Amino acid sequence: ISALPTDTNLASLFSTLSLPPPFSPHLPPPPVWQRPPHSDSGVTAVVEQEGYVSLRLRHAVVLDVSANLAIRLTNNLKNSSMSLSACTTQMALVHPKGRILQYGPRVEVQTEDEVSVKNAKIYPRGISFTANNMALVYLLDEAGARSTSDMFHDLYATQISDTLFMESCQREGQSVTTSIRQLDRARYWRTEAGVECWIIGHVFIQQTEDGLVIVERELQHGDMFVLRTSPSNGKVRFDSRFMQMTASLGDESHVFLRSRDRRLHYSGHTKVFTVRNAGHSAGFDEEGELRIF
Secondary structure, eight states: OOOOSSSSOHHHHHHTTTTTOOOOOOOOOSSEEEEOOSSSSSSSEEEEETTTEEEEGGGEEEEEEEETEEEEEETTTTTEEEOOOOOEEEEEEEETTTTEEETTEEEEEEOOSSOOOOEEEEEEEEEEEEETTTTOOOETTTTTTEEEEEOOOOOSSSOOHHHHHHHHHHHHTHHHHHHHHHHOEEEEEEEETOOOOOOEEEEEEOTTTOOOOEEEOOOSSSSSEEEEEEETTEEEEEOOOSSSEEOOOOGEEEEEEEETTTTEETTTTTTEEEEEEETTEEEOTTTOHHHHH
């Protein structure tokens, strides 16, 4: 049995996924190609030197699409960012109420508050979870809750959403040329309800009048990946066949994750952290103490 390791970092995770450690901060270079906005709402689209289309939407929302269709959706007003890799098997979320990283069949969640730092991992065996005020790691599976050994990555060590997206950009040769071509072929229209719509490659983007952005990417075999962000309430949502996730601020401040019959819920108000699997529930209460239901 082991507690949360102290020497585990996100760089080691990306190493196991054949991804490099995070990039050093740098000043962004000027865009290499800029297209006049399709609409009169102030929306602009540029191709950045790293090789991706950057669609700068209303309400300080920015959508980046790489040449191989990786996606990064950033809500600058509410300090959240969500990325989906080009292969769609990896997803990263940075949100004021928590962080999530999916890599293949595993999903890690980390939340931080004045009570404790809480970690959980959903994987084929079940759900393992712990906190930095606990000496043990716990596993919740079909038999219930018991102590176990596991490792968790520090998702706050770096900007995981940026790292995942930029690595996807680097995997595509001649990405600037491809992105310029994608931007030239982009389509735009506005519905009678005032929804602005774009298609870039195989990515469908919508922004409603109140600023809500919905991004859809459909694969050839029919799988759909949907990302949503709202600049008004800070809510984000991710939907795929494998998992569904939401996080928000305000009166309903929370992080929620569901993958098949496994669920995780964290309340930003009460600080209660609960995991559920196969009819069993466990987690940490308002005081950070272990509770098994």
